[in-house]
Amino acid sequence: MIPAGNPWQKEGQLVATSMQRLEMCRLSTSGNPKIEVLDIEINRSGPTYSIETVLELEKNFPAFEFSLVLGTDALKNIMTWHRVDELIKKIEVLQLLRSGEKINLTDIPVGIDVKIVEGAMLDISSTLIREKVAKNVDVSELVDSKILNLVKGIYGA
Structure with a gap:
């Protein structure tokens, strides 16, 4: 990767x-x-x-x-x-x-x-995840728990 x-x-x-x-x-x-x-x-x-x-x-x-x-x-x-x-x-x-x-x-x-x-x-996309995180919508079922906080920190509102 x-x-x-x-x-x-x-x-x-x-x-x-x-x-x-x-x-x-x-x-x-x-x-x-x-x-x-x-x-x-x-x-x-x-x-x-x-x-x-x-x-x-x-x-x-x-x-x-x-x-x-x-x-x-x-x-x-x-x-x-x-x-x-x-x-x-x-x-x-x-x-x-x-x-x-x-x-x-x-x-x-x-x-x-x-x-x-x-x-x-x-059936998910990185764009969808970024949009949801920016709107403070829960994405814990879409994102591995190991990176969830990092993703929220990058794209969160």
């Missing part, structure tokens, strides 16, 4: 700092030895681009193959990403569908080979 360092497409939006994103990832995956949180984007200065992360992963972990895991909204915007043509040639793209979500082929950009993973995501 690699939290974004400087998410250049979210300029002007309220986002957690890179260190807060790193901490949320570490807390939410603690106790799961199958998931490693890497801070390679956090340690990079300037805007962070997925292609640069993939190139660094290939250099540092040549024996591994990596996948780019995206929800539907992120997949719709992938063609706006920096050096996307190079990126999609280097890495497998997985689209995670929320439970009950239908595949809309028009959402998959032309030229991208996407593997669909159905029912892999809960």
